[in-house]
Amino acid sequence: MPDIGQRLRAIPGMDIILNYDWVQDWTERIGKIRVKREINKELGEIRRRILSDEGFEFSADEFRSSCLNAFVSASRSSLRRVINASGVVIHTNLGRSLIAPLAVEAMTQAAQSYTNLEYDLKAGSRGQRNSHVEDLLCSLTGAESALVVNNNAGAVLLALSALAKGREVVVSRGELVEIGGSFRIPDIMSLSGAELVETGTTNRTHLFDYERAITDRTSMLLKVHPSNFRIEGFTTAPERRELSRLAHERGLIFMEDAGSGLMVEGALLGLPVNAGEISIKSCLEAGADIVTFSGDKILGGPQIGGIVGRKEFVDRLKKYPMARALRVDKVTLAGFETTLRLYAQGLYDEIPTLRMLRLTQDSLKARADSLAERLASRLTAGSVRVRVLEVDDATGGGSCPEIPLKGWGVEVNHNTLGAGQIQKLLRFREVPVLCGAKDDKIILHVRTLQEGEEETVINSLEAVLNV
Numbered sequence: 001m002p003d004i005g006q007r008l009r010a011i012p013g014m015d016i017i018l019n020y021d022w023v024q025d026w027t028e029r030i031g032k033i034r035v036k037r038e039i040n041k042e043l044g045e046i047r048r049r050i051l052s053d054e055g056f057e058f059s060a061d062e063f064r065s066s067c068l069n070a071f072v073s074a075s076r077s078s079l080r081r082v083i084n085a086s087g088v089v090i091h092t093n094l095g096r097s098l099i100a101p102l103a104v105e106a107m108t109q110a111a112q113s114y115t116n117l118e119y120d121l122k123a124g125s126r127g128q129r130n131s132h133v134e135d136l137l138c139s140l141t142g143a144e145s146a147l148v149v150n151n152n153a154g155a156v157l158l159a160l161s162a163l164a165k166g167r168e169v170v171v172s173r174g175e176l177v178e179i180g181g182s183f184r185i186p187d188i189m190s191l192s193g194a195e196l197v198e199t200g201t202t203n204r205t206h207l208f209d210y211e212r213a214i215t216d217r218t219s220m221l222l223k224v225h226p227s228n229f230r231i232e233g234f235t236t237a238p239e240r241r242e243l244s245r246l247a248h249e250r251g252l253i254f255m256e257d258a259g260s261g262l263m264v265e266g267a268l269l270g271l272p273v274n275a276g277e278i279s280i281k282s283c284l285e286a287g288a289d290i291v292t293f294s295g296d297k298i299l300g301g302p303q304i305g306g307i308v309g310r311k312e313f314v315d316r317l318k319k320y321p322m323a324r325a326l327r328v329d330k331v332t333l334a335g336f337e338t339t340l341r342l343y344a345q346g347l348y349d350e351i352p353t354l355r356m357l358r359l360t361q362d363s364l365k366a367r368a369d370s371l372a373e374r375l376a377s378r379l380t381a382g383s384v385r386v387r388v389l390e391v392d393d394a395t396g397g398g399s400c401p402e403i404p405l406k407g408w409g410v411e412v413n414h415n416t417l418g419a420g421q422i423q424k425l426l427r428f429r430e431v432p433v434l435c436g437a438k439d440d441k442i443i444l445h446v447r448t449l450q451e452g453e454e455e456t457v458i459n460s461l462e463a464v465l466n467v
């Protein structure tokens with residue numbers, strides 16, 4: 001066995017590598033800087049292995065193939081389309097809601113053109129970017145005034161900063177939530193400069209708990225939607241009406257972070273929701289002064305944070321300097337306006353998130369049957385078994401966590417490849433396919449497949465399994 005020095009000297013130098021034909025091809029395609037960067041990463045890895053593994057030697061063939069893989073990856077966009085076969089409709093890691101085609105059109109138009117973003121065409125003078133959605137938001141929710149910012153975390157931060165900085169905010173211990181990806185009520189509270197006052201217990205908080213927590217430094221009672229969990233069993237929380245009455249008797253603001261935020265009552269949308277999931281309009285009717293919500297969760301629009309409520313408070317938020325730092329861009333605003341117009345027209349099936357949630361069992365079963373049939377005819381019969389089955393889908397995005405969402409899917413079982421291996425190979429495809437797994441078999445949930453994606457899924461499985 002050659003010693004370490006000999007094995008290290010067997011690695012060719014960068015100048016030599018850059019002259020290889022297969023490297024020069026890629027230099028033209030992705031640029032010399034990136035090619036060198038990828039080669040350096042590969043060389044670093046080879047040196048590391050030579051130093052740590054006595055049996056390891058440089059292999060020109062392996063080096064070439066791992067460099068080529070790295071070049072291919074480097075040539076692709078990092079942010080890419082994927083196929084969601086997980087059955088989770090509002091999948092936070094996969095970018096939450098898909099935007100309605102009509103909203104996408106408006107976004108493209110806004111992106112490519114000058115717009116009247118902050119120009120009042122009637123008056124011929126400076127206008128407000130918020131004005132394009134305020135009226136729609138007010139008419140849909142019954143609010144006096146509305147404002148949109150970057151996202152709901154920003155909306156909560158802005159509202160607490162502008163309305164409760166240096167004062168106390170009372171929150172039930174049962175609602176001190178952490179939403180995936182580091183949104184924690186106590187952290188947002190301290191960032192805003194408001195002082196968190198916890199009251200009640202994790203499972204039970206009574207009206208008298210709120211009453212006792214109020215001092216002359218209190219500015220607000222805050223209710224937070226426990227988006228991604230439910231405490232069940234022996235639980236109590238006061239009604240919104242009681243909370244708002246208490247807040248108003250004491251001259252306090254009653255604010256609600258509605259999290260997901262239904263733009264229309266769930267029952268009207270035909271969604272499988274329960275009493276815990278109420279519309280923004282109902283929150284306001286129950287007496288909330290300010291309600292905040294996300295645009296890209298169950299609402300099904302682009303990422304925004306909505307703030308609706310009483311004019312005197314929303315006006316204070318509009319004027320607060322932080323609002324400027326959280327403002328939305330023209331592309332997002334165009335998409336959000338069009339999404340709201342679809343609500344106003346009652347065209348719920350034009351909104352992909354709502355359409356996927358409203359799909360019937362019959363139509364899901366029919367799609368699973370057809371996918372299974374096509375898969376069975378294209379995959380090698382001896383080594384693969386395909387079966388249609390009922391599956392658990394999910395709303396996701398912190399909406400309706402306890403409501404089971406039944407769906408249909410296709411289970412694919414391979415002789416030698418385990419579910420984890422198949423999932424990995426599917427992730428490495430040009431259009432990655434993300435699916436579920438159970439009992440070491442992969443499961444393709446049809447609810448979240450978009451039109452025409454079945455063919456790509458079949459091609460991918462063919463490439464991965466027919467070997």
Ligand SMILES: *Cc1c(COP(=O)(O)O)cnc(C)c1O
Pocket residue numbers: 151152153154179183224225226227257258259260293294295304305397398
């Ligand atoms: C999701 C959620 C947030 C954060 O909303 P973003 O739009 O992701 O910033 C805040 N509060 C609650 C209750 C949520 O469910």
